[in-house]
Amino acid sequence: MSTRRATISDVAREAGVSPSTASVVFSGKTPVTDATRAKVLHAAERLGYAGPDPRAASLRRGRSGIVAVVFEEHLGAAFLDPVKTLMMDGLTDGVAPLGAGLLLLRDHDPSGAGPSLTNAPIDAAVLIGCSGMLRESLAAVSARGIPVVVIEGDAGDGVPRITLDNRDAQRQAASHVKSLGHRRVVLLTLPTRARRPRGWLADDETIEIDVTRDRSLGARDIFPDAPAYAAEASSMDEGFLAAREILSVPAPRRPTAIIAQSDLLAAGAVRAAEDLGIRVPAELSVTGFDGVAVDGLAPHELTTLVQPAVEKGRAAGRVVAAMLEGRPPPVVTFTCEFREGNTTAEPPRG
Amino acid sequence: MSTRRATISDVAREAGVSPSTASVVFSGKTPVTDATRAKVLHAAERLGYAGPDPRAASLRRGRSGIVAVVFEEHLGAAFLDPVKTLMMDGLTDGVAPLGAGLLLLRDHDPSGAGPSLTNAPIDAAVLIGCSGMLRESLAAVSARGIPVVVIEGDAGDGVPRITLDNRDAQRQAASHVKSLGHRRVVLLTLPTRARRPRGWLADDETIEIDVTRDRSLGARDIFPDAPAYAAEASSMDEGFLAAREILSVPAPRRPTAIIAQSDLLAAGAVRAAEDLGIRVPAELSVTGFDGVAVDGLAPHELTTLVQPAVEKGRAAGRVVAAMLEGRPPPVVTFTCEFREGNTTAEPPRG
């Protein structure tokens, strides 16, 4: 009973073939006689050999079959966002052709103990958003020649990106609202920067997060003077709290429409309105953004912009594949599709 | 301009030291003179060396720093469940002391192309639930001596598990409901098996999923004859649809309490009741399970069983660590805490 685990050479010896033959039996990269295959497989079974060690194989191949997904936030927070969840699904599909899996990484691991972009055996990295903390690891990663792609963010230099026509799309929704006749409109935005408490935006406040900025610009293209209220996160509860404040003014001055930057925020706004006895859409129109199925909003159906979240993930996978094969990464830009639900209507007369 | 990437030996040569010294500079495992460290670091910089190759390191060390998390379902579906999300958070923490990260794996990859338990360079695996498809890979994995732990499931043999006192806990909630005076009670259960359409359970129907079975048993300990309706998934919308059917009987025969097996289902039931003009808790009591913050249920607060979801994840990390160090895996069983909210009350008189 040797204490050592069997290796492929042991199997080869036991089977009476050369190591390379045994290797080929497992990898299937070269035709092998049925007889030899059987010999090798039997030998493996006798020795309790469970197949080639992935660690050794990845050193030899120069590929680990692992793609890192880097989140800006706490993982729990990331998965609360249905768009990210869908993107992950797409990404899973997108890297499958590479035979790769996804390694979850936090942007700036607080513990410092965990794995990082710099010391994990990854073939490529996908960044979801791109905050400042990341820049340094990014340098190390590209120094190592590891492909990087960014979804919804800007990593500077020549890092390929998957982007969305946020500004155009939001402008489209705003136009719709305007064409219905609304004049008193409020923007309910995503966070403008990390850890900003919820509240009204000052006129000169800079918006650090790309998505928030672009969607705000789109809305302001149509309603240049609309006040904006930033939520602390993208969730129904945040939307609920924000809208309650937005709507807590006498009816004549109360906004007749809220342009929210995510479906979750919009859904929260709808519930807040109901809670205050304000009917949607008769007295208040609400638009969302994302086009995700919001759990618990039935029977309302948001007027929103449907973004191809799953496709974004898949595209990231394709970009990674291209770079890994030395092909130039394709430029990928997706567009949103406007979808009219039953949360928008003409403003009340008066 | 060599086409080859610099290795640690190149750096060592350039710095005029031995490879082992250079290695030590990067790993920090042994004291090094400041002078030599500087020499090595400079050499590395000159050569554009970005640190040791993790693939080679993991072969040499026999550790990749990666722990697989295996889900039964599509990732998107998994993360719709707040309990799983919380567990992932805990797991992230739990494996951090190992310096490990999490690799997402689907139970039965439909494409067949993706990575699997058998060919990914992992140090350990955590199974969330444990469906049948998995058993074979499981064999291969344990043959390789890779530690495996199961959360909320049974992988047979000697695979350590992290479990919850589902039956006891559910019995506690049911007792509470009974002590309030309820007699017409309906169980709103989680799926009984994969892809079962929503609907009433037949008396003799077998429940394949452990969690569902255990919680049902707990409720039946108190209400042996309560009818049960199984949802298709754990979501508010499912709860909404299910409850609408459950409640669609004339008031005298209508249940006065619904014992739901998840907070999401319970929340959906509360909304369905509201939608039907049935007041909660005055006319209908609802209990949940999980104790997660349900986004969008305010101002209701569920009477529920709080389970330590994050702790379950952390515990899995600890179990893995123990096994990796050759220690016997601790047996981990968590208990839920009953929490009374404002969704339960005495049944209406009549």
Place this chain on the structure above:
DNA sequence: TTGTATGCGTTATCAC
């Protein structure tokens, strides 16, 4: 179709 030889890039161990 099979075997031979080599190196993938590191780091643990031990001596110095």
Place this chain on the structure above:
DNA sequence: GTGATAACGCATACAA
């Protein structure tokens, strides 16, 4: 504190 040596386990180019 530093250096020599020897694996780690495999897959491929090439020859047979």
